[in-house]
Amino acid sequence: MNLILISLITLVIVGTLSAVILFFASKKFEVYEDPRIDEVELALPAANCGGCGFPGCRGFANACVKADLLDNLLCPVGGTPTMEKVAAILGKTAGQGDATVAVVRCGGSCDLRPRTNQYDGVSSCAIAHNLYGGETACSWGCLGLGDCIVSCKFDAIYINPETLLPEVDEEKCTSCGACVKACPKAIIELRKKGTKSRRIYVNCVNQDKGAVNKKACEAACIGCSKCVKECAFDAITVTNNLAYIDPNKCTLCRKCVAVCPTSAIVELNFPPRKAKVPTKEAELEPAN
Amino acid sequence: MRTFKIGGVHPKEYKFSAGIGTKISLLPKQAIIPLGHYLGAPSKAVVTKGDLVKVGQLLGQASGFVSANVHSSVSGKVAKIDDAIDASGYKRPAIFIDVEGDEWMESIDRSSTIKRECTMTPEEIIKKISDAGIVGLGGATFPTHVKLSPPPGKKAEVLIINAIECEPYLTCDHQLMLEKGEEILVGVSILMKAINVNRAIIGIENNKKDAIAHLERLAKTFTGIEVMALKVQYPQGGEKQLIDATIGRQVPSGAIPIEVGAVVQNVATTFAVYEAVQKNKPLFERIITITGKSMAQQGNFWVRIGTALATVVEQAGGMPEDTGKIVAGGPMMGRSLSSLDVSVAKGTAGVLFIPTIESARKKMKNCLRCAKCVSVCPMGLEPYLLMGQSENAMWTEMERNRIMDCIECGCCAFTCPSNRPLLDHVRYGKTTVGGIIRSRR
Numbered sequence: 135m136n137l138i139l140i141s142l143i144t145l146v147i148v149g150t151l152s153a154v155i156l157f158f159a160s161k162k163f164e165v166y167e168d169p170r171i172d173e174v175e176l177a178l179p180a181a182n183c184g185g186c187g188f189p190g191c192r193g194f195a196n197a198c199v200k201a202d203l204l205d206n207l208l209c210p211v212g213g214t215p216t217m218e219k220v221a222a223i224l225g226k227t228a229g230q231g232d233a234t235v236a237v238v239r240c241g242g243s244c245d246l247r248p249r250t251n252q253y254d255g256v257s258s259c260a261i262a263h264n265l266y267g268g269e270t271a272c273s274w275g276c277l278g279l280g281d282c283i284v285s286c287k288f289d290a291i292y293i294n295p296e297t298l299l300p301e302v303d304e305e306k307c308t309s310c311g312a313c314v315k316a317c318p319k320a321i322i323e324l325r326k327k328g329t330k331s332r333r334i335y336v337n338c339v340n341q342d343k344g345a346v347n348k349k350a351c352e353a354a355c356i357g358c359s360k361c362v363k364e365c366a367f368d369a370i371t372v373t374n375n376l377a378y379i380d381p382n383k384c385t386l387c388r389k390c391v392a393v394c395p396t397s398a399i400v401e402l403n404f405p406p407r408k409a410k411v412p413t414k415e416a417e418l419e420p421a422n
Numbered sequence: 423m424r425t426f427k428i429g430g431v432h433p434k435e436y437k438f439s440a441g442i443g444t445k446i447s448l449l450p451k452q453a454i455i456p457l458g459h460y461l462g463a464p465s466k467a468v469v470t471k472g473d474l475v476k477v478g479q480l481l482g483q484a485s486g487f488v489s490a491n492v493h494s495s496v497s498g499k500v501a502k503i504d505d506a507i508d509a510s511g512y513k514r515p516a517i518f519i520d521v522e523g524d525e526w527m528e529s530i531d532r533s534s535t536i537k538r539e540c541t542m543t544p545e546e547i548i549k550k551i552s553d554a555g556i557v558g559l560g561g562a563t564f565p566t567h568v569k570l571s572p573p574p575g576k577k578a579e580v581l582i583i584n585a586i587e588c589e590p591y592l593t594c595d596h597q598l599m600l601e602k603g604e605e606i607l608v609g610v611s612i613l614m615k616a617i618n619v620n621r622a623i624i625g626i627e628n629n630k631k632d633a634i635a636h637l638e639r640l641a642k643t644f645t646g647i648e649v650m651a652l653k654v655q656y657p658q659g660g661e662k663q664l665i666d667a668t669i670g671r672q673v674p675s676g677a678i679p680i681e682v683g684a685v686v687q688n689v690a691t692t693f694a695v696y697e698a699v700q701k702n703k704p705l706f707e708r709i710i711t712i713t714g715k716s717m718a719q720q721g722n723f724w725v726r727i728g729t730a731l732a733t734v735v736e737q738a739g740g741m742p743e744d745t746g747k748i749v750a751g752g753p754m755m756g757r758s759l760s761s762l763d764v765s766v767a768k769g770t771a772g773v774l775f776i777p778t779i780e781s782a783r784k785k786m787k788n789c790l791r792c793a794k795c796v797s798v799c800p801m802g803l804e805p806y807l808l809m810g811q812s813e814n815a816m817w818t819e820m821e822r823n824r825i826m827d828c829i830e831c832g833c834c835a836f837t838c839p840s841n842r843p844l845l846d847h848v849r850y851g852k853t854t855v856g857g858i859i860r861s862r863r
Contacts, residue, residue, distance in 0.1 A: 250760055250761065251758075251760040251761075254782060254783045255783065255843060255846055256843045256846045256847065258850075260850055261846050261847065261849075261850045264849060264850045264853050265510075265757075265758075265846070265849075266510050266511040266512075266757070266758065266760065267507075267510060267511025267512050267760065268511065273507075273511055273512050273513065342505075342513065
C-alpha cells in the first residue's frame, strides 16, 4: 500500500514539474505561424513542383502571406484562378498572370531532318551536346536522347515514337520548368496556355540563315518574315533569322500558320479547319 | 629510361605514316579560315568582303590577352565573313577567301637558307611571336606569347620541348623533326632567349629513334639543348606528365608549369617560332597526318590553314570505303567529325579513318570495381567515382575530388574492361563544374 502511494506521489510531482517547465518553455520559445499560411497552402494545387521559384507549395504560401503585393508571385500551375483564391484569403489583389505549359520547339522529325551521322555514345543530351552538334546538320534542334523526360517528375513529357521528338502531356504538365533547365539546346519554353489550351508558336529554334537551315531540316524557320507581314497585331518578331510569336499579343487568328512556307508555325488544340469548298474554276482546271 | 610516375597506358602505336616524306598539299579553291580559337576570345576581323588579300596578310586581330592573330593562308578575294562549321559541328565565325594565284607578302623570307643568328631582345621575340599569331600546335591551341610571359614573381628555369607525339597513328611531329631538325633547334634557342633560360630539354618517345639520333647530332652544335629519349607511355605528351618525365617535378593541382620553373612548348610550335622570328612568316600552314588502317596513300601533308579536310584527304587517295568513324586528331583525344567539309585549323594534327568494324562502341556492362581506371589515371583521380557523381549531378563532390585536374586523356575509358563511357561522363562533369567555378568569380 505504502509503495503504491509513494509511486503515485512521485509521479504527480514529476508530472506537475514537467508541466510547469513545458508551459514556460512553450511561452519562451514560441514560433508564431500565421494560420493563413495553412489556408493558402490548401488553395494551392499541391504539386510541390517548384515552378514558382519557391521550395514547394508551402514555401510559396509563406511568401504570399509575407508579401505586401502579390504582383510578382504566380503559381504557374494554377494561374490566375488560383491566385485570385489566394488573394481572397489574404485580402490582397492578385497579380495578373496566366497559366503556362511547356512547349517543345523543334519540328525536326526523322523524315524532315535527315541524319548525317550516327551517335553511339552515352544516351544523354547533356553529354552529346558537350561533344558535338548532333546527329543532323541542324546543331540547334532536338537531340532526342530524352534528358527532358528524365527531368520531369510528373511523367508529362514523352517521346513520340513516330517523330522521335518529345511531346508534352498538357493534363500532367505543371509548368515547373525542370525540362527547360534540363534541355541543353534551350528548345523548351514555358508558354501561356491560352484559351481552351489553344496555342500558336514557332516550332523551331534554329538561328542559322534560311539557306543553310533549309538544307538541314525541312521544318526549320527560315526567317523569311512572311508571318510578320501577315500578322495584324505586331505579335511576331524575327531576330537572328528566327521568328518568335509573343503569346501576349497573339490573338490566335491563325493567319501566320497558313503563310509559313516551311510549316514551322504550329497551331495546337484548334478545331479542324473547314475544308475549302473547291470553286468551279478549280474543278474545271485541275492543277497540272 | 624515364617516364612519368603515375598511371598511363600503352596503346598499339599504328604509326603507318611514319617515315613517309611530307607532301605539299594543293591549294583549295576556297579557304575558310576560322577566326575563333579553341581557347580564348575569337579574333576580330580586320578585312571586309571584297578585299584582296595576300598570303600572310593579317585577317583577324587578337581581342584580349588570351587570343591570337589570324593571317591569310592564301591570296585572293574575301568572299564573305560568315559562320562555318568547325570540328565540333557548331558554327563559328570564319573568313571565306576565293583563292586566286599564290601571291605572298613581300616581307616573308621564302628562301630555304637557315638563319641561325637571332639578335632580337626577349621582348621583341615575344612581340614577334604574338604578331605572327602562334598558338600551341599540340592541340589545345593556347596562345604561345601568353605562355612565354610568366606571371610576376615567377621565373622559368628550364624550357621543355614536347616532341612526344604519344597519340597512336599521328606522325606529323616525327616527320617535322626529321625534315626540319636544324630549324627546330634554332627555334628552341630563340625560345630559350625569350624566357631567359640556359637549359632546354627536347623530350622524344623512344619509338622515334631516327628523330632522336638526328636531333642529338644537331644539338651538339647548340649550347644548352639536350635531347632526352623517354619510355613510350601515353599520355606523356600531357604538359604535367612531360614535366614529371623530364625533370622529375610535379606540378601541384590547379597550378601551371611555371610554378615548378618549367615552360613547355610543342615541337611544331617551335618550328613556327623559328619561321616567325627568322623568316618573318606568320603561322598559316602546318603539317597534318592523314592516316587509317585502310587508307591507300596515307602520309603527312603541309596544309594551309583553312583548306577543307576533303581537299587534303583526296590527295591521300580519298576516304576508304569501310570508314565507320572519322576522327580529327589521334584516336585517344581526337574529336569525331560529322563532315569532311570542316577546314584545317591551327590545332588540327591529323585525320584518322577508323574502319566500321572497329569504330562502334562495345556494349556497356556494370562496373566491376576493379580500379583499373584508378591505376591508369595519370592525374591520380578516381574515374569510376567521378562518373557516378557526374550521373547524379553531385558537382560539389566532384570539385572536391579534383575533377578540374582531369586532362581528358581517355586512359580510363580505354582500359575499362566493362566498356564504360567514363570519359564522356567525366568530361561533362568537368565542363559543368568549370562553369560553376567561373560563375563564382
